[in-house]
Amino acid sequence: MSTQVIVLNGGSSSGKSGIVRCLQAVLPDPWLAFGVDSFVEALPARMRSSDEGIVFEADGGVSVGADFTALDAAWVAGIAAMARAGARIIVDDVFLGGAASQRRWQKALDGLTVLWVGVRCERAVAEGREIARGDRVPGMAALQADVVHQGVRYDLEVDTTHTESLECARTIAAHQLFIENHLRHSDNMTDRTD
16 A cells, blocks of 8 residues: 555644645656645635635734635545545645544544644745745744644654755655555555465
8 A cells, every 4th residue: 555645734834835845846647736726716715715715814823714614625625536546646735733633634534544744844944935935924933833742743853954855855755755665565464474
């Protein structure tokens, strides 16, 4: 059995999107990429500034309402369905709820082989990236840097503070290959004992 889903979790401006693009380049098989930023952009404009949708506060805080939560659940279920149909998926998310956010994904991805990756970045570096990007509410990087990792369990963590996206992607790809080889070896051993 091979890894079917790679989930990257990290705060805003931690470097997840760059890692995803590099993973698609270095992994030997085709992998589809889905990020929370694309999901938010797919929402109707009115939901990007309403209490029922998603609100980006002036201090960088993010709050979500019932309509956002319902559509997010459908998005997660859709990604899980694609993986079950045979697509290999890389997810780029921000676990605003920490462990509760991971549990939501774990429930949806139950029965699939998932590699959980934490993407960390020192707060000051993420804040600098946030300013340079110019498309984020100031303060998001600082507020999310630690909270998204609270209670979350990872198979692997990478830190983009001083490591480029490509090197992080190579580390993740090597870990993914190791897991696949280990699972393949375990399956072969099971076949021999049957």
